[in-house]
Amino acid sequence: MTSTARETVLGRIRDALALAGPGEVTVERAYRTGRTLPGRERLELLTGRLVDYRAGVRTCTADRTAEAIAEALRERGARRVGVPAGLDPAWLAAFDGEVRQDSADVPAPSLDALDGVVTASAVTCAETGTIFLDGSPDQGRRALSLVPDLHVCVVDLSSVVAGVPEAVARLVPERPTTLISGPSATSDIELERVEGVHGPRTLEVIVRTDA
Amino acid sequence: MSSPTGGGTFLGLPAVPSRPPYGTGNLRGDRAFPEAAREELGNDQLRRNLAKATRTIRGKRLAVTAELPDWEQLREAGAAIKTDTMNRLPELLEQLERKVTEHGGTVHWARDGVEANEIVTRLVQESGSDEVIKVKSMATQEIGLNEHLESRGITAHETDLAELIVQLAGDRPSHILVPAIHRNREEIRDIFRAGIPGVDPGLDAVPAHLAAAARAHLRKKFMTVPVAVSGANFGIAETGTLSVVESEGNGRMCLTLPRTLITVMGIEKVLPRYRDLEVFLQLLPRSSTGERMNPYTSMWTGVTPGDGPQEFHLVLLDNGRTAALADRIGREALNCIRCSACLNVCPVYERTGGHSYGSTYPGPIGAVLTPQLAGMDAAKNDPNSSLPYASSLCGACFDACPVKIDIPSLLVELRHQHTERSGTTAEKLVMRAAAAVMRRPALFTAAQRVTAAPGRLVAGRDEVVSRLPPPFDGWTDSRDLPAPPRQTFRSWLASEEGAATLREAAEEGRRDREGRAAGREDDDEEAR
Numbered sequence: 011m012t013s014t015a016r017e018t019v020l021g022r023i024r025d026a027l028a029l030a031g032p033g034e035v036t037v038e039r040a041y042r043t044g045r046t047l048p049g050r051e052r053l054e055l056l057t058g059r060l061v062d063y064r065a066g067v068r069t070c071t072a073d074r075t076a077e078a079i080a081e082a083l084r085e086r087g088a089r090r091v092g093v094p095a096g097l098d099p100a101w102l103a104a105f106d107g108e109v110r111q112d113s114a115d116v117p118a119p120s121l122d123a124l125d126g127v128v129t130a131s132a133v134t135c136a137e138t139g140t141i142f143l144d145g146s147p148d149q150g151r152r153a154l155s156l157v158p159d160l161h162v163c164v165v166d167l168s169s170v171v172a173g174v175p176e177a178v179a180r181l182v183p184e185r186p187t188t189l190i191s192g193p194s195a196t197s198d199i200e201l202e203r204v205e206g207v208h209g210p211r212t213l214e215v216i217v218r219t220d221a
Numbered sequence: 222m223s224s225p226t227g228g229g230t231f232l233g234l235p236a237v238p239s240r241p242p243y244g245t246g247n248l249r250g251d252r253a254f255p256e257a258a259r260e261e262l263g264n265d266q267l268r269r270n271l272a273k274a275t276r277t278i279r280g281k282r283l284a285v286t287a288e289l290p291d292w293e294q295l296r297e298a299g300a301a302i303k304t305d306t307m308n309r310l311p312e313l314l315e316q317l318e319r320k321v322t323e324h325g326g327t328v329h330w331a332r333d334g335v336e337a338n339e340i341v342t343r344l345v346q347e348s349g350s351d352e353v354i355k356v357k358s359m360a361t362q363e364i365g366l367n368e369h370l371e372s373r374g375i376t377a378h379e380t381d382l383a384e385l386i387v388q389l390a391g392d393r394p395s396h397i398l399v400p401a402i403h404r405n406r407e408e409i410r411d412i413f414r415a416g417i418p419g420v421d422p423g424l425d426a427v428p429a430h431l432a433a434a435a436r437a438h439l440r441k442k443f444m445t446v447p448v449a450v451s452g453a454n455f456g457i458a459e460t461g462t463l464s465v466v467e468s469e470g471n472g473r474m475c476l477t478l479p480r481t482l483i484t485v486m487g488i489e490k491v492l493p494r495y496r497d498l499e500v501f502l503q504l505l506p507r508s509s510t511g512e513r514m515n516p517y518t519s520m521w522t523g524v525t526p527g528d529g530p531q532e533f534h535l536v537l538l539d540n541g542r543t544a545a546l547a548d549r550i551g552r553e554a555l556n557c558i559r560c561s562a563c564l565n566v567c568p569v570y571e572r573t574g575g576h577s578y579g580s581t582y583p584g585p586i587g588a589v590l591t592p593q594l595a596g597m598d599a600a601k602n603d604p605n606s607s608l609p610y611a612s613s614l615c616g617a618c619f620d621a622c623p624v625k626i627d628i629p630s631l632l633v634e635l636r637h638q639h640t641e642r643s644g645t646t647a648e649k650l651v652m653r654a655a656a657a658v659m660r661r662p663a664l665f666t667a668a669q670r671v672t673a674a675p676g677r678l679v680a681g682r683d684e685v686v687s688r689l690p691p692p693f694d695g696w697t698d699s700r701d702l703p704a705p706p707r708q709t710f711r712s713w714l715a716s717e718e719g720a721a722t723l724r725e726a727a728e729e730g731r732r733d734r735e736g737r738a739a740g741r742e743d744d745d746e747e748a749r
Contacts, residue, residue: 015329015330015331015332015336016330018330018332019314019330019331019332019488019537019539019543020311020314020315022238022239022539022543022544023238023310023311023314023488023543023546024235024311025235025236025237025238025543025547026235026238026543026544026546026547026552027308027310027311027546028235029235029237029547030546030547030548030549030552031549032307032308033304033307033308033549033552035301035304035305035308036301037298037301037302037305038297038298038301039294039298039500040291040294040297040298041291041294041295041298041500041503042290042291042294043499059513063516114526114527114528118443118444118478119444122440122444135514137513138506138513138514139513139514140514145525145528151527151528151529152473152476152477152519152528152529153477153478153528153529156470156473156474156477157478174499174502174503175499178495178496178498178499178502179496179499181495183457183459183460183462183495183520183522184324184460184462184522185522185525186519186520186521186522186525186528186529187519187520187521188473188517188518188519188520189502189514189517189518189519189520190516190517191512191513191514191515191516191517192516193516194468194469194470194516194517195468195469195516196382196432196468196469197399197468197510198381198382198383198386198399198401198469199382199401199406199409199428199431199432200270200273200274200277200405200406200428201274201277201278201399201402202277202428204428204429204432205429206429206432206433206436207382207432207435207436207468207469207470207471208380208436208439208440208443208469208470208471208473208474209469209470209473209474209516209517210470
């Protein structure tokens with residue numbers, strides 16, 4: 011049945027193109043690509059966007075990562091925190107609560123019992139304030155950064171790029187990729203933006219300025 | 222293999238692809254646009270809600286699109302990529318299928334909504350579940366999937382806030398992006414109080430509290446339902462990557478937590494290269510919600526061991542898309558990325574709302590897409606034939622469209638096609654008679670003399686004709702006609718007053734020319 015449907019649909023498309031002919035076109039990419047910005051400007055732009063989305067932002071140097079993470083978790087009152095298996099254990103050294111390492115067989119409701127999650131990130135777009143997670147070992151599977159209500163995300167300034175084309179160029183297509191621009195939100199009621207629906211209602215971003 | 226129906230023959234002439242069967246899916250209302258619009262216009266609350274919401278979103282969109290110095294170049298690239306996609310649709314779909322399969326997914330093809338509904342139902346049944354969680358999807362709305370699943374004993378839970386509002390109210394979506402745009406916060410509070418089991422009876426109308434109520438209601442479903450159904454914003458042929466753009470995180474939940482994921486995607490949603498996302502991830506959020514980026518976008522390629530659904534099905538849906546593709550002009554509507562910017566700027570949509578269009582796709586893009594997908598002359602008095610006329614042709618939609626679809630020209634083309642196909646009507650006879658008269662000046666003058674008097678007679682004291690007698694009443698259904706003047710231009714020109722005015726003008730022109738010739742030695746215009 012489906013193989014017939016396949017032939018039929020492909021046949022219809024070929025017929026349609028034969029009847030009407032192809033459209034004339036050349037794809038020109040005259041929009042901005044390959045932009046670079048100095049580190050200070052990328053940081054400023056990104057911080058402004060994240061604040062606009064009502065995410066928390068703090069900066070630190072790489073040697074203060076553990077303190078910055080512990081501070082973010084403490085401020086939000088998180089006691090039980092999940093981490094992906096590949097996250098540097100030193101990052102949680104200053105946190106005095108319970109740390110649970112995630113694995114693929116932990117069921118979703120158990121993730122729901124966590125107060126928060128700490129992950130690294132793959133690449134970040136400054137112009138839109140978008141953090142890209144790609145499932146690398148220090149970012150974990152998608153469910154881990156989704157179900158808990160607090161997401162503390164570490165962004166290295168060296169991985170922050172100017173615009174969307176620069177960010178997409180750095181991705182590995184086959185990896186499950188999630189783009190995050192602030193905490194979850196909805197505009198469904200009178201088109202007024204409300205932060206906090208199904209995804210983490212709180213997003214805390216830690217930008218490491220020398221990493 | 223040759224196929225008996227709907228084209229695909231490798232011998233002989235290409236056939237016009239068939240459209241979905243009449244009476245299936247949600248691509249046709251039960252009455253014509255003017256009739257439905259008249260009723261909707263009577264709803265003051267609806268008009269207030271729509272005016273407020275569309276005004277808000279228009280302002281946001283203008284602000285974030287003005288911010289990008291290369292917005293026009295992005296639009297050009299977006300339009301070109303989509304046109305290139307349509308030109309190469311067969312190879313791109315085959316490539317997408319190959320890539321998805323390589324990464325552990327299964328690809329299904331559906332000629333129409335009936336077939337897609339059957340495929341999804343079978344897959345859900347095979348999973349052993351009698352409920353599914355759903356990400357907001359235009360394609361599944363178009364084919365009426367929820368209703369079909371329900372008829373087979375499967376409950377579909379809409380998880381997008383607006384879709385949930387619509388589902389709980391037993392309502393229909395009225396906007397592509399914000400399906401409950403016609404509801405205000407007080408109405409939503411009432412719907413939640415009545416429809417969500419165990420909800421706090423003291424729930425108020427603060428949007429954040431309403432969102433929290435939806436979160437609590439759906440949390441358990443996300444954790445337990447083993448099958449999700451989604452649509453797709455983009456499917457990348459080069460890599461087999463699919464993408465869903467959303468805000469609330471309900472999409473991420475559905476795409477990540479269940480064991481099985483079924484994605485229904487219109488065949489026109491394919492994009493050639495992964496790189497093309499750099500264009501559409503800029504065009505779509507800024508045009509739709511007026512944000513620099515939507516909160517969440519998910520991209521996945523087949524199945525990833527240990528992360529997300531371990532069974533993935535992609536259903537590729539035709540349902541009239543190939544019929545639209547067979548129209549050289551009309552196929553441009555297939556380039557639509559469902560941002561809904563054209564709805565928000567349309568003076569007709571803003572007043573009549575989405576329900577008037579009778580289709581899953583309302584507004585300017587709906588008025589061109591719906592007739593092409595489902596046809597507009599599929600039955601006597603097909604309601605879809607009224608859609609190309611649901612516009613003042615002001616052109617605001619064209620300016621707003623992120624992929625530069627020339628909606629006004631498509632509307633005119635569809636009107637032309639409808640008129641050509643609609644046989645002999647009173648209007649057509651009148652037009653034909655008018656053409657014959659206009660070819661003969663003497664006859665035309667005489668006709669003007671005899672029609673002016675009755676014309677003035679039907680006009681009111683305000684010199685406006687608000688209702689013509691049949692068979693001309695169609696013209697005045699939705700517009701007023703100025704009363705004919707006492708004297709036509711031609712009779713004025715022939716009068717002594719007209720002749721005197723002409724003489725004066727000629728004299729003035731002569732003086733003017735003499736003045737210029739005196740002032741300039743070399744007069745190019747005179748020399749020519």
